[in-house]
Amino acid sequence: MSLKVLKPGLATSVQDAGREGYYHLGIPPSGALDQYALRAANLLVGNPATAAALECTLLGPQLEFQRDALVAVCGAAMTPRLDGAEMPLDCAFRVRAGQVLGFDFIKAGARGYIAIDGGIDVPEVLGSRSTYGLGSIGGFVGRRLQAGDELPLGAPAPAGREGLALPRSLQIEVGGEVSLRVVPGLYHHRLTAQAAEQFFADTWTVGSEADRTGFRFKGGTPLAFEPREQPFGAGSDPSNIVDACYPIGSIQVPGGLEPIVLHRDAVSGGGYAMIGTVISADLDRMAQLQPNQKARFVAITLEEALAARRRYKQQVENLYRFFLA
C-alpha cells in the first residue's frame, strides 16, 4: 500500500534518525534535521519514535493516500489541508484512502515532519532509511521526492489513536530571532581578537543557500584572520587550512565573509578554517531557520553544552513519557 506524490514541494525527502559510522568515508549522518519534531510526529501516530517519515522544506508536498492512514505533522507552522479542509498540527488525524493531503504556505519555521502510521517502508541503506541526496543513497531511490513517486508504506501500527495531540508544554516554538549556542574552538585561534568578539556580537541573517548540507549566514562584519605565513598545503587565503574533518554543526568562514554552519548532510571535510561548533542541542532549532530570519551566535563552554544536551534529552524523555502514559 502506498502514498502517491502529486506535488513534491520544494525539498521533501524520507528521513529517520540517520546513520552513524560512515562519516570517515564522506557519508554524513543525514536523518531529520529537526530530530525532536520527527519523534513527536511518529509517536503521535503510534510509530516507533525514529520511524522513517517525510521531511518537507518551506513548501509542503501534495500527497494522495492509497490506504487509510493516521497522520501527524510537527515542526514548522504549515497548516495541513485534507481535501482542502484545515487539519491541526501536532495532532494525529485520520486520512481515508483516496484523500489528498496538502499544506498552506509556511508561517514560521522551515521544516515540517509528516509521519504516517506504519512509516515509509523504503529499504535501509547502511543502517538507515534516511535520504543522503548528494550520495544518492537511502530514502526513495536516493533522492528527494518527485511528482509521480509512489512511496511504500509499512503495515499500520495498531497503537495510533485519532485526535491524540501534543500538549502545549511538548510543542516547540519556531520563528523569531534565534540564538545558536556555539563552543568556540578548532581554528578559532586563527581569528583576530576583534573578529572573535565581533562574530558573537553581530546579528546575522540566514542566506538563501540554506539546505540540509549547511546554512549560510550574511549581514555580519567580515572576519579577519591573524596574518601568518600559510602552512604548506593549506592554500594562500588566510581562511584556508590543510583540508581537515568538519564536525556536524561546525562553522567555517570562507574568505572571512559568510559563515556556513554544517548540518546533518554535512560535507565531511575541507579546507576552510572552522571557528567553532553549534552544539548538538541547537541543531533542531537551526533546522527551523528560514532564509532571511535573524540569528545570533552565543559562545558557551563545553560544560554548558553538555548541560544543554541534558536538558534537551530531558525534553525528549518528557515526550516519550507522555506517550507511555
Add this chain to the structure above:
Amino acid sequence: MHEQIRYSFGGDEHLFAEVAESMSLEAFFRGMAVTRAVERQTIPGVLDVCLANASFQIRFDPDQVAPQALLEQVRELEAHATTERSIHTRIIEIPVLYNDPWTHETLMRFRDRHQDPASTDLEYAARINGYQDAQAFIEAHSGTPWFVSMVGFVAGLPFMYQMVERERQLQVPKYLRPRTDTPKLTLGHGGCFGCIYSVRGAGGYQMFGVTPAPIYDPQQRLGYLRDSMVFFRAGDIVQFRPIDREAYDRAVAEVEAGSFALRIRPVEFDLDAFLADPQGCKQRLQEVLHVA
C-alpha cells in the same frame, strides 16, 4: 619524538585533532597510527574515527563517553602509538580527460568567484606554478604518482598528495567563494591537494579535467566497486593518465556496459625510501603499475 597533537572539541560530539598545521606524509602516517590505535581500542560511545591529511576527528556520543575521559584515553594512545613507516597498499591508474568541456562550462559559470576571472583554472594554475602553458602543467600533474591522504568531503572523494619533492609540488588557492556546482568526476586541486569529485555538487577546488572512472557507486555495478560502494581508501597511490576525447567516450561506453576496469596493482610503500629518493620511488611505482 613526535610533536604533540593539538586537540580541540568540535561542540559536544566531536574531538578534533591536528597532527600538524602543514601537510606532509610524515603527519599523515602519524595520524594513521593514532587513529588505528583508537579503532583497536573500541571505546564505547565512539561513533566514527575519521582520518584526514594531517589531522583526524572522532565523532562520539557524550552520553556514553565523557568528552574529557575520551580526550585522556586518546592522549594515552597517542603517547604509545608507534608509527608504521611502511604499508601494503595498491597503485591505481586513473584516466583523465584534461581541459574537458564540462568543467570548462562550469568554471565559466562561476568566474565571479575566482581569483583570476580572465583565465581558466588550468591557465591560472599553470601561470602561478611557473609553467609555460596549460599543456606543460598537465605534464607535471600526470607525470608523478599521488598519495591518497584522506577520503571525504562528499561520499568517497579522495584527497591526493603529490609524491614529489616539496618544492616541486603543485599548489593553487581554493576559489574565493565555493561554487554551488561541480561536475561529477571532476579532477580538482586546492592548496597542495588533488581530488576527484566523486559526485556532482558544491566545491571550492580549481577544476582541471574529468575522469570516466566512477569511484563511488551505491549500486556497485563495476567489478572494482563490488567490495565497497566507496572505491578509495587512505593510503592508496594514484597515477593519472591523460586521455583524449575519443578514449574518454569509449571508456564512458564501457562504464555504461558494465565492462570498464581500472589498472590496479598491489604495492609496498615505504615512507623513508620515498623521503630519501622521491624520483626513484616514482619510477619504481610506475614500473609496478605496468607489470602485466
